[in-house]
Amino acid sequence: MPDGHDSAAPTVLNVNDRDAARYMVSQMLKASKFQVLEAATGEEALRQAQKTPDAIVLDVRLPDIDGYEVCRRLKAESPTASIPVLLTSAAFTGSEHRVEGLEAGADGYLVQPFEASELSATLRALLRIRAAERNAHDLANELREAVRIRDDFLSIAAHELKTPLTSLQLQLDSLADGLGSERALARKDKLLGKIDTAIRQTSRLAVLVDDLLDVSSITQGRFSIYPEEVDLERIVGDVNGRFSADAARVGSALTLETPGPIAARVDRLRIEQVVANLITNAIKYGGGKPIHTQLSATVSAARLIVRDHGIGIAAQDCERIFGRFERAVSADHYGGLGLGLFITRRIVEAHGGTIHVESELDSGSTFVVELPLAAAAAGAPAKDAPS
Amino acid sequence: MSEARLILVVDDDPDIRDTLSDVLADAGFIVSTAANGREALRALRQGLSPALILLDVMMPVMDGWQFRDEQLRAPELAGIPVVLLSAHSNVRDMVERTRPAGVLKKPLRLKELLAMLKSALAAPAPDYKG
Numbered sequence: 001m002p003d004g005h006d007s008a009a010p011t012v013l014n015v016n017d018r019d020a021a022r023y024m025v026s027q028m029l030k031a032s033k034f035q036v037l038e039a040a041t042g043e044e045a046l047r048q049a050q051k052t053p054d055a056i057v058l059d060v061r062l063p064d065i066d067g068y069e070v071c072r073r074l075k076a077e078s079p080t081a082s083i084p085v086l087l088t089s090a091a092f093t094g095s096e097h098r099v100e101g102l103e104a105g106a107d108g109y110l111v112q113p114f115e116a117s118e119l120s121a122t123l124r125a126l127l128r129i130r131a132a133e134r135n136a137h138d139l140a141n142e143l144r145e146a147v148r149i150r151d152d153f154l155s156i157a158a159h160e161l162k163t164p165l166t167s168l169q170l171q172l173d174s175l176a177d178g179l180g181s182e183r184a185l186a187r188k189d190k191l192l193g194k195i196d197t198a199i200r201q202t203s204r205l206a207v208l209v210d211d212l213l214d215v216s217s218i219t220q221g222r223f224s225i226y227p228e229e230v231d232l233e234r235i236v237g238d239v240n241g242r243f244s245a246d247a248a249r250v251g252s253a254l255t256l257e258t259p260g261p262i263a264a265r266v267d268r269l270r271i272e273q274v275v276a277n278l279i280t281n282a283i284k285y286g287g288g289k290p291i292h293t294q295l296s297a298t299v300s301a302a303r304l305i306v307r308d309h310g311i312g313i314a315a316q317d318c319e320r321i322f323g324r325f326e327r328a329v330s331a332d333h334y335g336g337l338g339l340g341l342f343i344t345r346r347i348v349e350a351h352g353g354t355i356h357v358e359s360e361l362d363s364g365s366t367f368v369v370e371l372p373l374a375a376a377a378a379g380a381p382a383k384d385a386p387s
Numbered sequence: 388m389s390e391a392r393l394i395l396v397v398d399d400d401p402d403i404r405d406t407l408s409d410v411l412a413d414a415g416f417i418v419s420t421a422a423n424g425r426e427a428l429r430a431l432r433q434g435l436s437p438a439l440i441l442l443d444v445m446m447p448v449m450d451g452w453q454f455r456d457e458q459l460r461a462p463e464l465a466g467i468p469v470v471l472l473s474a475h476s477n478v479r480d481m482v483e484r485t486r487p488a489g490v491l492k493k494p495l496r497l498k499e500l501l502a503m504l505k506s507a508l509a510a511p512a513p514d515y516k517g
Contacts, residue, residue: 159445159474165494166472167406173497174410197406204402249401 010054010127011035015045015070017062021090021112025057025119032120042070049080054130055123060089060101068104075105082133084126086119088112156338161208164201171198211339215324218346225267225350232262232271232302232371236295239275243283251288252308254279258295262302264373270347271371274355277340278306278367286310289364301353302371309364318357392508395435396420397427397454398443398472407441414501423447424454431464439488439507443472444481455485468507 012034016022019040026036037053039045042065049056056074060067067087074080087101090112098109107126110119171194178191217223240256247254275293282291287310294305313321320326324342348355352372359365394416396407401422408418419435421427423446431437440458444451451471458464468488471481472495482490488507491500 155475162474162493163400163403166474167400167402169494170406170410170497170500174406174413177497178413194409197402197409201402 009033009035010123011037011051012123013037013039013045013048013051013053013056013058015039015042015048015056015062015067016059016088017041018059021059025088028116028119029057031116032123034120034123042066045070046073046080049074049083052079053083055084055086055126057086057088057119057123058106060087060092060097068100068106071101071104071106082130084108084123084130086110086122086126088114153338157208157212161205164204164208168198168201168205171195171201211343214343215339218343219324223346223350225270225347227265227267227351227374229263229265230268230271232264232266232297232304233258233260233295235268235272236275236293236304239272240279240293242276243279247279247283247291250283250286252283252286253290255290255292256294257292259297262295262297262373264302264371266351266371267347270350274344274347274369275304275306277344278304278369281340281367282306282308282310282365285365297373300373302373304369304371305366307364307366312361312363313357313359313365314361315359318359321357322355391415391417392438393417393419393436394504395427395430395437395440397422397424397440397446397451399423399446400443403443410497410500411504416504424449424451424457427454428457431458431467432461437467439504440467440469441472441491442469442487445474452481452484455487459486468510470503470507 012029014022014025014029014036015038016025017040022038022040026038029036037048037051039048042062045056045058045062058067058070062070065073067089071085071087074083074085084107085105086108087104087106088110089097089101092101093111098111101109107129108122110122175191175194175198178187178194214223236258237256240254244254279291279293286308289309292305292307294307296303322341322345324339326338326342345355348369348371353370355367355369357365357367394411396404396411396418397420398404398407399422404420404422408420411418419430419437421430425448427440427442428449442451442454449457455469458467458469469485471485471487471490472493473481473490474493475481481487488510489503491503
């Protein structure tokens with residue numbers, strides 16, 4: 001609770017200048033299991049209120065400033081503005097006084113003499129309302145934040161999807177123009193090159209769209225894995241091979257170290273996705289330096305390490321980057337949806353495994369995945385692979 | 388058409404650089420590329436003299452905005468016309484700050500690209516008053 005009281009009993013500030021009346025109200029409060037602070041003047045009340053009690057019982061007649069004015073001042077400033085104030089009076093009991101109190105911002109007005117039960121029931125009602133307000137406020141903040149994240153993401157996603165579309169569209173335009181000319185037919189290899197690039201762009205687009213779909217199904221709790229018997233060495237080797245051209249284009253040498261075949265029961269496509277995501281990131285953020293992938297295994301688990309020597313990740317971001325939509329780089333400088341690691345971790349955890357990164361800025365990153373060799377044994381929501 | 392004109396393509400995406408090089412070469416241009424603003428500046432300062440710069444906005448290391456600021460500060464480089472490549476729909480602040488000869492929105496069509504280059508290259512040296 002923001003008030004800083006972590007015990008169960010709410011604290012009430014009891015303000016009354018007459019000792020006997022103040023004592024009696026404090027006794028009533030304690031009997032009703034409230035903790036009590038006291039004040040005998042308006043100024044002291046304002047001071048004590050800075051300790052943010054959960055509620056204030058405030059007598060109207062005070063020697064220095066009257067209760068209405070104290071109430072107005074409490075309500076004019078945070079953090080006291082949100083504390084429920086119950087005005088009390090033995091003398092000012094007419095309806096006009098009650099109205100003045102409520103108009104001054106009081107949340108209630110009790111006329112003395114009152115029973116202990118009426119005091120405590122009224123306070124509890126005010127505390128319930130206050131708790132509901134706080135929940136609504138917190139919820140509103142969460143929703144605002146979620147909308148902001150969504151809007152940022154949409155704008156980044158639009159940019160990302162446009163990148164492969166740009167090459168794709170130009171290549172196809174160029175092909176269409178080219179095929180119209182005789183000169184083009186003599187340069188078949190050039191045309192094939194354009195088609196290759198176009199195909200590569202559609203693959204990139206497909207990956208982006210799949211990432212969006214994955215995130216959507218993960219957040220809706222619809223994500224499942226389909227384990228089957230695989231050889232992890234083969235999977236890692238295949239994926240690594242698929243990226244050799246991309247790595248070469250940025251100047252990164254890809255090396256692979258494996259101990260031999262490793263039998264495991266995992267979701268083949270999803271584990272390929274994990275390896276692909278880690279290698280893609282290494283290429284993107286690797287600064288053109290070597291990228292090393294290493295696979296090893298014990299009797300029960302495999303370990304996959306992907307290490308690059310690029311821009312690295314600040315220590316405080318190493319955990320955050322696995323969050324949805326999180327990236328450790330500025331959106332003005334680096335493309336990317338920020339979904340890959342979120343999905344990767346979800347896949348690894350669905351297999352009963354773990355993934356973390358060790359990194360420092362400018363000295364590269366090392367991603368470490370631990371994967372049980374038998375996903376089904378880890379209690380993951382497993383289904384048998386479709387035949 | 389007399390001699391081939393040199394275009395400098397600045398974009399962080401390798402496929403976009405390759406594709407633009409390819410289609411512009413087909414259209415009779417000579418093409419140089421750079422992956423970000425800093426590489427582009429380095430090439431220009433080392434004597435590369437393009438007739439026009441095709442400039443992506445969002446790039447690591449030095450983005451399009453920063454590149455343009457630097458270019459406009461250097462009197463020998465400021466006169467080279469720039470066409471912006473942007474994936475964003477809100478282009479107005481971009482234009483105010485960078486005062487390009489034109490803006491192309493991604494994804495773009497080949498015809499649009501060639502028409503824009505033709506008009507940007509034909510225009511007299513801009514005086515940047517507007």
